[in-house]
Amino acid sequence: MTRSSPPASARTKPLKRPRQARARFTVQAIYDAYVRIWQRDGWDQLTTRKVALETGIAVGTLYEYFPSKEALHSGYVRHCIEQMLRLIEERVIAPAELTWQQRVRGLIRHLAGLESDRTWFSPDMMRLEPVVADLRHQKRAYDELLGVWQRLVAACPDLSPTPSPETIEALHLAIWGGRRYALQVNLDTSRIESWAEQMERLCVLAMEPTRNN
CATH class of the missing domain: 1.10.10.60 (Homeodomain-like)
Incomplete structure (x- = not known):
């Protein structure tokens, strides 16, 4: 139990x-x-x-x-997630001219924190998470971020056949889980850049139509 x-x-x-x-x-x-x-x-x-x-x-x-300052922290984290989702929608999902590979690259860079405009995170935020967010709120954030992947796939007419829901969720877990762990161990920007490039290659390979037949 x-x-x-x-x-x-x-x-x-x-x-x-x-x-x-x-x-x-x-x-x-x-x-x-x-x-x-x-x-x-x-x-x-x-x-x-x-x-x-x-x-x-x-x-x-x-x-x-x-x-309280804990409530302020909770509001700030929520604000950062909402800002990131807005930018992904505007820059990665909405533009009609992007190829599916370009969309994947843009999504990964935003999720990795490499394209944010006014957000800042500290490794100390991880230890505050149990204080400011219960499981229900964490599940909501998880579903919202998974939904971004689903909308990205729906916005890719040049990606056929589309990856399975299981593949999409696995990629979501790999990218967002990696971002959280990188934050926890405080990786510098150059290592985040390198990680994001490698994850882009892996995601494109996993989503490549010829590999889903």
Whole structure:
């Protein structure tokens, strides 16, 4: 019998999502300050008060969105995933002129963190994961990222026959699992680049139509 992860406390969850442009601007400024303070002082020295002061907003305004620094971290990670999914949709899936091999390369580079615009991750984030995200939230992120692979295949009229669902899920596990492990051991960018190139070759071989007949 397996034991599920304990649910995250209410104080580890963001209270609301920004809807209007001004609110989105404020939350982005909060995230930017959060990253600067973490990089400068470390997680243990990071407080919501410091983030509010660096952002230039009242602590009460920050608490409207994030009741704790754990909730702020949870919101930031979710924000990064959403930003990555948006960029993949715009740059990898939507363009009609890309070949399926180009789409695979673009997807891998985004998932590997080599094409992100405003995201930052620290190895310390891995140890915070059980605190800020329960199994249900991790499963949702897993399904969303698997869905990106499925939409990529659907956007490839030049890829026939299409790879099996089992192949697609195996590739998803290989890439995202590798990204998480690389983060955990803090690989530098040059080694991430090399890993991404090798994974691109393996994914193209696995998806090559002549190898799925």
